[in-house]
Amino acid sequence: MLRLNRAIRAALDPRNPPGILADRPHRPLTGETVLDTATDGMGEVVGYLLRPLGPGEPWAADPDDIRRPERDRLIRARMARLDLDRRTHPPSSALVSAPPRGLGRG
Incomplete structure (x- = not known):
């Protein structure tokens, strides 16, 4: 859930309004989604x-x-x-926690 919140906050960052830079070439950083x-494909820069x-x-663009x-x-795309x-x-x-033994409803 934390990753989802970060993804949504990053996409809604007011410093990057939608459509302002979408029509210009972009020099992305490693790990950025572009x-x-x-090809009309979205990918993460590696x-x-x-x-x-x-x-x-992976493909070369x-x-x-x-x-x-x-x-x-x-x-x-992130969702x-x-x-x-x-x-x-x-x-x-193994990561799902179970209630401790002996503490059931009684």
């Missing part, structure tokens, strides 16, 4: 490649085709990534 306008937010192989995604699309993470990595039963 839009590749040539070195000189973009790693898809969902399943798939032309730096002139990299844009900041619009706020709504960024939130949807989809969190949902995928939850489905593919369910919580371990």
